[in-house]
Amino acid sequence: MHGAIAPVWDTAPVGPSPELVLAQPPPPSPPSPSQPAAAPRFARLASRYRVYRLPAFLLAAALLAVVGLATVVGLRSFAESAEWVEHSYQVIAELESTLAATRTVESSARGYRLTDRPDLHAEYLSSIPAALSHSAQLIALTRDNPLQHRLARDIERRVRQRLAEIDRLLELHLRDPQQARLSSLTSNGAEQMRALTAVADNMREHERGLLASRDARTERNAALLTALVIGGLLLALSLLALLMLSLWQENRRSRALERESRQALAELEASAAERQRLTERHRSLSHYAGLLQSCQTLEEALDMTAHVIADLIPELGGRCYVLRASQNLAETAARFGREAIASADLLHPNDCWALRRGQVHRSQAHDGGVRCAHLERADPQRAHAGDDDPRWSLCVPLMAQNTSLGLLCLSGARPPREADLALVQSIAEQLSLAIVNLQLRETLRVQSLRDPLTGLFNxxxxxxxxxxxxxxxxxxxxxxxxxxxxxxxxxxxxxxxxxxxxxxxxxxxxxxxxxxxxxxxxxxxxxxxxxxxxxxxxxxxxxxxxxxxxxxxxxxxxxxxxxxxxxxxxxxxxxxxxxxxxxxxxxxxxxxxxxxxxxxxxxxxxxxxxxxxxxxxxxxxx
The missing domain is CATH 3.30.70.270 (Reverse transcriptase/Diguanylate cyclase domain)
Known part of the structure; x- marks a missing residue:
């Protein structure tokens, strides 16, 4: 598909377009004083979208309520996340305090054994409760996490082992300093401290991992909440704006329909035959729209479109172009009727005014200044003689959601009727939506079977x-x-x-x-x-x-x-x-x-x- 096109399933109108409905006259009836009743018919037509106003208003209110609820829930979630983050920092702080207190006990005892200073002995005695207190607090803080709780208990056990070893050496020093020095050389205190540090490092890394995951979850929830709030507000405001626009348009349309109803009373008899013809066309167009939604391939949809145009407007001829995925070339996909003005089999989008502007472009054969470059050139001898060439061409771009999909090019030998042009435009709209649906269906089918990274099946x-x-x-x-x-x-x-x-x-x-x-x-x-x-x-x-x-x-x-x-x-x-x-x-x-x-x-x-x-x-x- 060309560009990012949102799904448009079942959006193609199955009946005649509003332009064609407005173009057909009211049913014929003899003039009578009750004839002005035709005006309410136009009013009903203009206000047929009223039934959607209340659901749209309720939907906008519901969206605002959901946004408010999401905001409250998000704030509570942020508060809980902040508490858990603070808890992680407390665990890390207690872990560092436990290690620091243990090292303080170790250094004080070593200093006392080397210098016999009473103040170092006092510092040693005062540091032991701090180490045990911090390790106990670490166990209490990790009760919510079995793994960290197990590591905290392991740290407390190793702290007590280290303190016991230090105390043993100190008592031996008090009895026999020489024997204490020899015993300190064979002591496994360094190994105990390294094991304690290793367990503490493991616990610290795990807690930092928890902290990182909590931070990531908080950022993800914040982004989701922001998107939900912004999206909900934009959608709700859009619905309210559409409601106001609908009311304004209906008011304007009502005044216009009042004027049109007065003119329609004088045109009923002359438009009876035209109405019958348009009714048949609308029936055929509705049948075409239903069949179009059942097409399985683009070729099938284009062939059916060519047959429908040839049946409804036999005096016209032309072809359907489909833009390639690169958007740099349009190629003929289907033909119908006999072209009055030949068109190229392949064309560049810049060669067609309709594709350039994204609008319908109509031109006469003798009007060379605004003709598309892909059309056959006018006869220079006839133009030099001053003869008007009645042939005309019509280029209708196939577009959906501001994306060019192709081109419907028609031409005729006689001046066209406005009803025929409106019918062609309606067919082009139906075909555009069908092309989008078929391309989207094919894309979804491929995506459901293929892995997007490797291109292999999934x-x-x-x-x-x-x-x-x-x-x-x-x-x-x-x-x-x-x-x-x-x-x-x-x-x-x-x-x-x-x-x-x-x-x-x-x-x-x-x-x-x-x-x-x-x-x-x-x-x-x-x-x-x-x-x-x-x-x-x-x-x-x-x-x-x-x-x-x-x-x-x-x-x-x-x-x-x-x-x-x-x-x-x-x-x-x-x-x-x-x-x-x-x-x-x-x-x-x-x-x-x-x-x-x-x-x-x-x-x-x-x-x-x-x-x-x-x-x-x-x-x-x-």
Missing amino acids: RRYLEENLQRELLRCQRRHLPLSVLMLDVDHFKRFNDTHGHAAGDALLARIGQLLQELVRNEDIACRYGGEEFTIVLPEADAEAAAQRAERIRAAIAATTIVHLRQTFGPATCSIGLATSQGERDTPQQLLQSADAALYRAKAEGRDRVVDGNRSAAVASDARA
Whole structure:
């Protein structure tokens, strides 16, 4: 599709457009004093959108209420997040205080043993309760988190062990200083302190991870709340603005309809035949709109449009153009009738005034100054003689939501009727919406089956087609193999080079798989860095050869990302082959997955046949 076009399902009008309805006269009836009753008919037509006003108002009120409720809930969520963040900082602070108090006890005791200063002994005695108090407070703060609570208890236990060791050395120093110095040399105090520090580092990193996740969740909730509030307010204000605009337009339309109703009374008899013809056209147009919504392909919709125009307006001829995806060329997709003024098979959008301006463009054959460049040039001899050429052309752009989709080009040999021009414009509107729907349907179909990063089929497509292919091979007594591929050390690659480089690597691997598989094979992205390849009618030997080629191709591949070359990467592949008619897709995938894990366990960058491994295990058990 061209550009970002929102879904427009069921938005195409199934009946005649308002322009055509207003163009047809009221039903014929003999003049009478009661004839002015035609005016209320126009009034009803002008105010047919009244029924939507109350729902629109209620919707706007509901949106404002939802915005207010979301704001309150968001503020409460922010307050809770702030409390948890403060809690994390308290845990980290108590952890640091515990370590600092323990080191203070250690340094005071060591200083006392070296100098025998009474003030250091007093400092030692006063530091012990602080260390125990901080460790106890750390346990109390982490009761909400089992992992951190377990680490906090471990820290308290190690603090008590260290304090006990320090106290033992100090008592020994008081009894025998020489023996205390010798004992301190063989003491495991340093190891105890390193173990305590290691546990504290682990707890600190985990708490910082919790803090980071809480900060990220807070930012995500803030962005969501901001988008919800802004979107709700804009939508509510838009609905209110549309309500005011509708009231203003209805007031203006009512005054205009009053004037038109007075003029319509004098035109009833003359417009009876014209009304009948327009009614038939409207019926055909409604039928066309219904069929258009049932079209499955763009070619089908364009062919049906060409037949409808040829049936409703046989005196016109022309063609339908469709813009290519690049928006730089429009090509003929369908023709109808006989063209009075020939048009080019291919045209550049700048060659057509309608595509340039996004509006309907009409021109006469003799008016060369405003004719489109893709139309046949007028006869210069006839123009020099002063003869007026009655031929005319009409270019109607096919547009939806300010996006150009194509062009409807018509021409005739006689001056056109305004009703015919309005009918052509209505058909163009219907066709534009149908083209958007068909293009969107095709895009959604491709997106539902393809992985957007690698271009391979997705897991849903695999689950739907593996069962069918397996049953087909089982009916014909043919083998079917499944390869499960996983990129080795992909998480380390992501952590080292970034997720963008990881995505580039996965995209390159997807491209390689598309190049290495057959047309009948099914290459899918199973999830993350895992890929699955279904090889119908391939036995274990052929599948193993194919897997080796894939492994070697990936191992020899490098990628260039942001002017840096990465790789090559390696992969591990598990292989499973259908052994009988009782095999199921789940069994094949599980067998291939188990073989993949064996390949990783055996050193990666290899292919493991799950069936062969299972046979070896069975022989070993026998």
